[in-house]
Every structure is written in structure tokens, then in C-alpha cells.
Amino acid sequence: xxxxxxxxxxxxxxxxxxxxxxxxxxxxxxxxxxxxxxxxxxxxxxxxxxxxxxxxxxxxxxxxxxxxxxxxxxxxxxxxxxxxxxxxxxxxxxxxxxxxxxxxxxxxxxxxxxxxxxxxxxxxxxxxxxxxxxxxxxxxxxxxxxxxxxxxxxxxxxxxxxxxxxxxxxxxxxxxxxxxxxxxxxxxxxxxxxxxxxxxxxxxxxxxxxxxxxxxxxxxxxxxxxxxxxxxxxxxxxxxxxxxxxxxxxxxxxxxxxxxxxxxxxxxxxxxx
Amino acid sequence: xxxxxxxxxxxxxxxxxxxxxxxxxxxxxxxxxxxxxxxxxxxxxxxxxxxxxxxxxxxxxxxxxxxxxxxxxxxxxxxxxxxxxxxxxxxxxxxxxxxxxxxxxxxxxxxxxxxxxxxxxxxxxxxxxxxxxxxxxxxxxxxxxxxxxxxxxxxxxxxxxxxxxxxxxxxxxxxxxxxxxxxxxxxxxxxxxxxxxxxxxxxxxxxxxxxxxxxxxxxxxxxxxxxxxxxxxxxxxxxxxxxxxxxxxxxxxxxxxxxxxx
Numbered sequence: 001x002x003x004x005x006x007x008x009x010x011x012x013x014x015x016x017x018x019x020x021x022x023x024x025x026x027x028x029x030x031x032x033x034x035x036x037x038x039x040x041x042x043x044x045x046x047x048x049x050x051x052x053x054x055x056x057x058x059x060x061x062x063x064x065x066x067x068x069x070x071x072x073x074x075x076x077x078x079x080x081x082x083x084x085x086x087x088x089x090x091x092x093x094x095x096x097x098x099x100x101x102x103x104x105x106x107x108x109x110x111x112x113x114x115x116x117x118x119x120x121x122x123x124x125x126x127x128x129x130x131x132x133x134x135x136x137x138x139x140x141x142x143x144x145x146x147x148x149x150x151x152x153x154x155x156x157x158x159x160x161x162x163x164x165x166x167x168x169x170x171x172x173x174x175x176x177x178x179x180x181x182x183x184x185x186x187x188x189x190x191x192x193x194x195x196x197x198x199x200x201x202x203x204x205x206x207x208x209x210x211x212x213x214x215x216x217x218x219x220x221x222x223x224x225x226x227x228x229x230x231x232x233x234x235x236x237x238x239x240x241x242x243x244x245x246x247x248x249x250x251x252x253x254x255x256x257x258x259x260x261x262x263x264x265x266x267x268x269x270x271x272x273x
Numbered sequence: 274x275x276x277x278x279x280x281x282x283x284x285x286x287x288x289x290x291x292x293x294x295x296x297x298x299x300x301x302x303x304x305x306x307x308x309x310x311x312x313x314x315x316x317x318x319x320x321x322x323x324x325x326x327x328x329x330x331x332x333x334x335x336x337x338x339x340x341x342x343x344x345x346x347x348x349x350x351x352x353x354x355x356x357x358x359x360x361x362x363x364x365x366x367x368x369x370x371x372x373x374x375x376x377x378x379x380x381x382x383x384x385x386x387x388x389x390x391x392x393x394x395x396x397x398x399x400x401x402x403x404x405x406x407x408x409x410x411x412x413x414x415x416x417x418x419x420x421x422x423x424x425x426x427x428x429x430x431x432x433x434x435x436x437x438x439x440x441x442x443x444x445x446x447x448x449x450x451x452x453x454x455x456x457x458x459x460x461x462x463x464x465x466x467x468x469x470x471x472x473x474x475x476x477x478x479x480x481x482x483x484x485x486x487x488x489x490x491x492x493x494x495x496x497x498x499x500x501x502x503x504x505x506x507x508x509x510x511x512x513x514x515x516x517x518x519x520x521x522x523x524x525x526x527x528x529x530x531x532x533x534x535x
Contacts, residue, residue: 040376155395162386166372172339173389173442174360220377220422 011245019139020131020241024255026146027198027207028237030191032229033153035212036222037184041164044209045095046083046185049102051192051204053079055109055126058196062121063112069141069193076189079105084185088178106201129200129252131241142194149187160184161222198237199252206256207233214263217270232262292317292477293338293446298347300330300337307333310347313496313505315477317352317445320468322492322508323481326521329499331481332368335448338479339365351446359446361390364439368451370431374424381419383434384409387442402441409440412470414463429460436464440471447471448479453487465491485512 011017038047057075061068079102086101087094113123125133134142153160162170163180171177195204215229240255291314298311307330315321323331336342338349340356340363351359364387387409388402398406410416413433423431432452439447447468453461468478468491479496482488488495488508495511497503497520504516 040373042375158386158389158392158397159394161376161378161382162389164373165376165378165383166370166386168341168367168371169365169386169438170389171341172360172363172365173387175389216377221379222377222382225377 007242007246011242016132016134017241017245019134019136020251021238022139023131023134023142023194024198024237024241024251025234026142027195028211028234028255029230030146030149030233031195031204031207032211032215032233033150033226034184034188034191035208035210035233036215036226036229037160037164038188039209039212039216040222043188044205046087046098047188047192047208048205049083049098050076050080050185050189051196051201052106052109053102054189054193054196055106055201056112057109058126059109059112059116059121062116067137067141069138069145072193072196073145073190076193077186080185080189081182084182125200126196127200127202128250129196129198129203129255131198131251132244134197138197142197145190145194149190152183152187156180156183157223199255203252203256206259207237210256210259210263211236214259214266217266232259236262290317291315292352293479294348294350295338296348296350298334298337298349299345300333300342301345302333302342306345307500308337308344309501311498311502312347313502315479315494315496317477318472318475319493320472320478320480320491322488322495323479323498324483324485324488324495324520325498325503331498332450334498335365335367335450335479335481338446338448339363341365361442362445364442364444364447366432366435366439366447366449366452368454370435372423378423379419380410380415380421380423380426380434381406383423384437384441387438387440391443405441405443406437409437412440412467413437414459427457427460429456432456433460433463436467440467444476446477446479450481451483452480453482453484485517488512 012021038044054072054076057071058068059071061071064071083098083101086097110123113121122130159170159175159180163175163177167177192204192208195207199207211232212225212229214232215225219225219228236259237255240258241251243249243254243258244251293315295314296312298308299306300308311330311334323334325331333342337344338356340360349356351363384406385398385402388398388405392398392402407416410419413436415430415433415437418426418430423434426434436452453464456464468480471478472493480488480492489512492508494506495508496505497511497516499520503520504511
């Protein structure tokens with residue numbers, strides 16, 4: 001056996017590693033796609049708040065004994081729409097009202113978690129991700145949801161870009177800019193829920209904004225930035241998975257850390273030139 | 274809508290049917306009633322200058338005509354259709370571009386946004402769309418800059434791109450709010466040419482400007498607005514000392530009244 005097969009192929013003799021790889025790939029692709037909008041529209045805080053706010057939905061699903069996605073995805077979409085409404089309504093104090101609501105929901109989720117004693121749920125896995133523990137059903141749900149989000153992003157690309165770049169102009173031409181904003185938030189919520197498996201609630205933001213922010217330093221074209229971000233996201237996610245396998249590191253933080261290192265290197269190289 | 278509903282217009286000399294009819298428009302911004310019953314009409318193939326002091330409600334009028342803010346009372350007909358029905362046939366070049374500079378956008382992509390309606394939902398641009406964008410960019414002398422990012426252009430060039438987007442959109446009505454303010458000489462000349470070409474092509478153009486000389490030079494008609502219509506008609510008849518005095522003095526009276534209230 002040579003080094004290549006030892007390092008790169010050997011891990012995938014295990015089924016859990018294959019499942020982890022597929023989920024990592026999908027999360028690495030999807031997060032920066034939405035992240036391109038998150039970065040340009042300044043929705044970073046929103047993304048972080050959303051990922052915390054889905055916790056009660058996830059825990060409720062554990063308690064009932066159904067797939068956590070069935071709790072987290074509807075919860076994510078609901079809070080995304082609610083926060084979209086808060087941003088439009090609250091004006092100056094939008095950050096505050098979103099912050100209050102979502103911190104409260106997160107606290108509720110943690111309290112609910114104390115009722116799950118006896119179930120195999122760990123707060124650490126939820127906070128930092130445990131991609132090695134995903135089931136075949138998780139993989140299928142992730143693939144289907146990622147495909148659906150990609151399809152919507154593709155089909156409504158020019159409308160999303162118009163409404164994000166020039167909301168007033170898009171409105172004048174007759175685009176339903178509010179509906180588009182809400183839809184984008186709903187897609188964001190779905191992707192966040194998918195990413196929680198890999199990097200956990202706390203580190204979703206790293207996958208969402210870091211590769212996307214890096215890509216805007218490298219290319220200056222929105223669709224190209226989406227793809228470049230996805231490439232960087234995939235590199236971070238897959239390399240992070242290998243690191244965690246070979247050096248017994250936590251997988252979520254490894255992925256987030258790699259994404260951050262890539263960002264730092266790109267910034268340094270750009271500065272040096 | 275019928276011919277009997279010919280409002281204001283101060284008995285327009287031309288026999289053309291007005292393409293834009295505004296009747297008794299009342300618009301609030303928050304608690305303040307900014308437009309109190311604005312009535313006028315604009316002809317196709319004419320450039321109408323819109324003048325008035327600061328706070329006269331020009332931007333509010335334009336935002337209402339483009340459907341960005343709702344009217345409390347009154348009616349607007351654009352070629353016989355309501356504002357909602359005529360979306361896509363009106364374009365707006367606002368005073369300051371309220372666009373998201375974080376999002377990298379090339380000149381070409383920006384002008385292509387104007388084709389969004391023609392392209393349709395879920396579809397990609399076709400031959401006709403690319404031709405329209407090319408024509409529009411040539412008309413504003415910006416074809417060479419098609420791959421440049423909007424954020425890297427000068428203010429005047431950016432305004433030309435917004436005009437190009439309106440051209441690509443194929444609008445009937447173009448509304449410009451102080452679009453020429455602080456713009457370089459070339460851009461001003463190019464946009465003047467474009468407006469004249471659009472007039473020839475039978476478009477309706479509304480142009481707000483503080484530069485009365487420019488209005489005098491370019492506009493066929495002039496709307497003097499100060500929360501309601503002070504005067505409206507052919508530029509030469511409207512831009513006379515009596516009207517100007519009323520337009521700008523009345524605001525002083527209003528201001529004095531307002532400061533007394535506070």
C-alpha cells in the first residue's frame with residue numbers, strides 16, 4: 001500500500017466515512033452558494049442567529065422521535081420568514097429584535113435538551129457538528145434538499161441578483177422583491193440546517209461566509225464567486241474530514257479552521273503583491 | 274379612462290394624446306402629506322422638466338409614479354393603464370443610486386437586468402436580449418466598458434449605465450431625478466443626446482433638475498411643483514418671472530409657517 005491509498009482511500013473502507021464524505025461535499029458546495037448572498041447582502045448576523053434558532057425544532061424532533069430534519073427545516077423556514085419580517089418592520093433596531101428572539105429560541109432549545117436524557121443526543125455534537133455520525137437517511141435528505149435549493153438558486157438566479165443588487169430598480173420593473181427576499185431567507189435556513197450536521201450550530205457561520213468572502217477576493221463576478229466559493233468550501237470540508245480521521249480531530253472545527261486558514265492565506269498573498 | 278378626463282395640462286397646444294395622466298394625486302410620507310392633489314399630464318414625444326424647491330415633492334412624485342410608494346388618493350394612467358399594469362414600461366434613474374455596491378456587477382450584466390421582464394421567469398437571455406443590451410451600450414457610448422465593474426465607473430458613467438438599462442428595457446416612460454447633477458461634461462452631453470433620441474422615438478420623459486437653464490434648453494414642457502402643481506405647460510410659457518416667483522416664494526412662506534409651528 002502506498003501513501004496515497006493509505007491517506008486518501010483507506011478511510012472510505014468504512015461506511016460512516018463514505019456517508020460523512022457525501023454530506024461534507026454537499027455542505028461544502030451549498031454553504032458558499034448561499035454565502036455569496038449572505039456576504040454581499042450583509043446577512044452574516046442573520047445566518048448565525050438562524051442557526052441558533054433552529055435548535056428547539058431539532059430537539060422537539062428528538063423528543064418526538066422523528067428525524068431531526070423534520071423539526072429543524074420547518075423551524076428554520078419559519079424563523080427565517082419571521083426575521084425577514086422583523087428586519088422590514090423594526091428598522092433601526094432590526095439587529096436587536098432578531099438577536100433577542102433568536103438567543104431566546106436557542107436558550108429554549110438548550111433547556112428542552114435537558115429533557116432528552118436517555119436519548120443519544122449530545123449538546124457538543126449539535127454545537128460543533130458530528131458528520132461522522134450521519135445516517136444513510138441523513139445523506140438522502142441532505143442530497144434531496146441540496147438539489148432542491150440548487151435548482152431554485154439556478155432558476156431564479158437573475159431575479160435574486162437583481163433584487164439583491166438594486167431592490168428599488170427590481171421593484172420598479174415589477175419583480176416581487178419582498179417575496180424573493182423571503183424565499184432567499186428560506187433557502188438560507190434549509191442550507192443552515194444541512195450544514196449543522198457537519199459543522200454544528202456554532203460554526204455554520206464559518207462555512208457560510210468564509211469561503212464566500214475568500215472567493216470575492218479572488219474573482220469579481222457574482223456567479224463565478226459562487227462557484228469559486230463552492231470549490232473552496234468543498235476543499236475545506238473534505239480536507240477537514242481527512243484531518244479529523246487521521247489525527248483524531250473534531251471534524252466540524254477542522255473544516256471551519258481550514259476555511260479560515262484559506263481566507264488568511266488569500267488575504268496575505270493579496271497584501272504581499 | 275376617457276377623453277373627457279383631460280386634466281390640467283394648461284390646455285396643451287399639441288393634439289397628441291397624453292401618455293401620462295396624473296389626477297388628484299395625494300401621497301403621504303409617514304405622517305406628512307407631501308403631495309396634495311397633483312394633477313397634470315405629459316405628452317409622448319415630449320421632455321417634461323420638473324422643477325420646484327427642495328422638499329417640493331419631486332422625488333415623492335417620481336417614487337409614486339414608479340410604484341415604489343403608494344398614493345393615498347388620486348389616479349395615474351400610463352398609456353391608459355394603471356401603475357401596476359404598466360410595470361416594465363416605466364424606468365427610473367434616481368438621484369443617488371441606492372444599489373448594493375458589495376455585489377460585483379459588470380456593466381453588461383447591469384444593463385441586462387433591464388431585460389428581466391422580456392426574458393421571463395426561469396429563463397436565460399437570448400439573442401434579442403443581447404442585441405438590445407449591445408444597442409443600449411452603444412447609445413450611451415459605453416460599449417467599450419461592458420466588462421468593467423459598475424463600482425469602478427465615474428458617477429456620470431454610472432448614470433449612463435442606468436439610462437442604458439432603461440433603453441434596453443424598452444420603456445415608454447423614462448423618469449430622471451436630478452440624474453445630471455455632479456455629472457461630468459461628456460456624460461451630460463451623451464445623456465442629453467439620448468434623451469433627444471428618445472423624444473424622437475415618441476417616449477415620454479420626466480426630468481427633474483435644479484438647473485433651470487438646462488430645463489429651458491431641453492424640456493418641451495415644464496411642471497412647476499410645490500406639493501401641488503403651481504404651473505404646467507410649454508416651457509416658454511411656464512418659465513416666466515411670475516410663475517418662478519410664486520414657485521419659490523411660496524415655499525418661503527411655507528417654511529416660515531412651518532418654523533412657526535415648531
